[in-house]
Amino acid sequence: MILAGALVLIVLVGITLSAVISFWWAAESGQFKHPEESAASIFDPSEPIGEPTDKFPRSES
């Protein structure tokens, strides 16, 4: 019981710790700066902002 509890607690704390370490890395590497740039990063000249990319097949409007 104690061993099982300890193992779960290790994993539980480990997951939280992995989040803390990732958060620290994200802050250090400037991931929280220029949010507009991040939000627009999925667009590019071939699929620019303002251009929808999905519609029903053979639909006219």
Next chain:
Amino acid sequence: MSVSIAQPITTSRAQKIGESDHAKNLVERQLVDLSCKKVVSLLFATSLFWLLMGSALAIAASMKLHMPEFLGGSDWLTFGRVRPAHLNTMAYGWVSTACLGVGLWLMSRLTRVELRQGPLLWIGAISWNIGILVGTAGILRGDSTSIEWLEFPYYATPFLLISFAIFMFEIIRMMNHRQPGHVYISQWYVLAAFCWFPWLYATATILLVWFPVQAPAMPPINWWFAHNALGLWFTPVCLAAAYYLIPKVIGKPIHSYYLSMVGFWSLAFFYAWNGMHHLIGGPFPAWLISASIAASVMMLVPVITVAINHHMTMRGSFDAVRWSPTLRFVVFAAMSYTLVSIQGSTAAIRPLNQITHFTHYTVGHAHLGMYAFVTMMLFGAIYYIMPRLWNREWPSAFLIKSHFWLCVLGISLMTFSLSIGGWIQGWEMNKAEKGFMEIMQITIPYLQARSVSGGILTLAHLAFVLSFTLLLMGWSPKGGRPTLLAQPRHTETVST
């Protein structure tokens, strides 16, 4: 691009540079999609096979609740085997397999790194499906572990763990080789999901299946795993899809990138503490359950941030659900995410839990999460991904619309009937003078409605599988553009 032919030479040169970027991006995206084509399609095709299997098992299990003699002649079709077989084929066979495909494609697209070619990912996909096949056959044979969400017998689990390790390392490899710059929010979600879930699954499997701990320790580990499978595996992959697909489909960046980060990091920090609230009233330390109740209520933070962000991004573009098959599924799923999360947080509070615990209300809540949110999101993602992998449109708008409306009708009927029936059931069970069989009789009409809803959902799945098969067989128009889908008319009028 709105460029006139009579523009000066400088603009023309700029346009050429723009066109060169345009072509470069097109080729890059086509190569990424091409690299995903076979493995991701295999994952989607097998996930749909399991969806149909899970649907058949669901109807059988549901019918048995109000017609106990139905298919009662064979051992392997008894309720105790059919019900866990349904849960596991749906959770691992359909949802997890589709999540693997969606996660791999999303990460490949966002990192702009092609998926690894060669046998490794094939081995991963095949081993995954062998694991589910062996596990489902084992449950029906009578080898279920009887631990909810982990019913697959011990001999099926190594296949799943090996596969998951292969896919996890592929996600990490793509992340390592990504192009420099910002990590988009969907990448965070996919990376987290593919790293957290193998960890969770391995821990729970070792402690509950391979080397079972003492009985009193099993329920907390069981519910910690079961709840975190939803929160740290299905939810992150589906939110990653929503954060990519909503902006891409309507052509508008996410409303607030800050809010999306608040949502992700609050999920990362607090979700792992959820799960024990399923054991309210059980013989466990009160602090353990209270910590989970607090974490469950804390989940309102990521849920509300995601809901506000998606709603504000969609504001002014809701009309798009009329012309985008992807968007109508994704928006329905995103709205259901808000609903199911608020319902979950409230159901974790002790006074409400005293009514809903051990009733059909919880089953309705689980279906609202796993179907209205997760499954609908995956349907939307597959509608977006497949035409891009195969350079073909979907064969029929009618089939897509039928699929959507049957899903909406089916899941609405199921959720309402189980929620109302479960609430009445819980209310009556708290009355000491009421007999158990009397309460069972009260719930029968709601269980019959559940069976009807299962039939409607199965029809929806058949429509989707038919669409998918026709697309794979090439019975659909080929497109001439990299996205392979024509633009809506209103955007053509502003473009040249």
